[in-house]
Amino acid sequence: MCVLRVFPLSCAVQQYAWGKMGSNSEVARLLASSDPLAQILWMGTHPRGDAKILDNRISQKTLGQWIAENQDSLGSKVKDTFNGNLPLLFKVLSVETALSIQAHPNKELAEKLHLQAPQHYPDANHKPEMGLCGFRPVEEIVTFLKKVPEFQVLIRDDAAVASALKSCFSHLMKSEKKVVVEQLNLLVKRISQQALLWGNEHSAFGVPVPKMGQKCPSCMMPQFLLYSYFTVSWG
Known part of the structure; x- marks a missing residue:
């Protein structure tokens, strides 16, 4: 039986004191929600907000349950490293005021605190x-x-024309795998050499040296977006 791997989700909404209220909230507009406290959208398998599956053909009710029964969807490295769990939580925030101060423990301390006070x-x-x-x-x-x-090399000359940014991205995603692998290796090598010279893990553009496993167009895409399209904050 073929396993459905693409399906719609209903993601959890969270509320915080620093979030925007009502129609001012991008999250509320994104969800077309009348909830005045729809301020933070969580997309993942977090215990406080496991995304619900909106497809009656799938027996599992949440994304966490589906991943638990379809471990190969994570890939062997992620599955082994994170004990079969999805290791990320994607969020959309609608922020009104300064965020509350947060102290995030490292992995060792997080495991200890979780055992001591899981609530x-x-x-x-x-x-x-x-x-x-x-x-x-x-x-x-x-x-x-x-x-x-x-x-x-991958996007040709389209970068010279602002209106062609969509075309740039399309060229990247449609490039032959062999060409992408070649350029990806060159990119990693060049940035790694820069890091050795500067004594840190950042390139001239402020983006950490990529740690990539699979050699495929999708590996190049995050670097393309982080280098060029987005303003990024690391924490």
């Missing part, structure tokens, strides 16, 4: 974060694309 620490994982704070100005996107030779 307060429901997750045994640490919480490194990456925030996408918005899109870069078009002129800056073009500049970044021109400065990364590996992207130039």
Whole structure:
């Protein structure tokens, strides 16, 4: 029997004191929700908000249950490293005021706290974060694309035209695997050499050296987006 791997989800909504209220909340508008406290959207398998599956053909009711019974969906490395659990939680935040102060433990301390007080620490994982704070100005996107030779090979000359950014992305995703692998290896090698020279793990663009396993177009995509399209906050 063929396992359905693409299906709609109903994701959890969270409320915090710093969130936007009512129709001012992007989350509320995204969900077309009348809930005045729809401020934070969680997409994942967190114990406080396991996404519900909206497909009657699937016996599992939540994403967490589905992953538990379809472990191969995680890939062997993720499955073994994170004990068969999804290791990330994607969030959409509608922020009104400064966020509350948070202290995220490392992996070792997170496991200890989870055992001691699971009601307060429901997750045994640490919480490194990456925030996408918005899109870069078009002129800056073009500049970044021109400065990364590996992207130039894949997107051709379209980076010179602001209106062709969509075409740039399409070229990347439709490139032959052999070409992407070649450029991906060159990108990793070049940034790693820069890191050795500068004594840290960041390139000239402020993006950590990529740690990539599979050699496929989708491995290049996050680097393309982080280098060029988004303003990124690491925490």
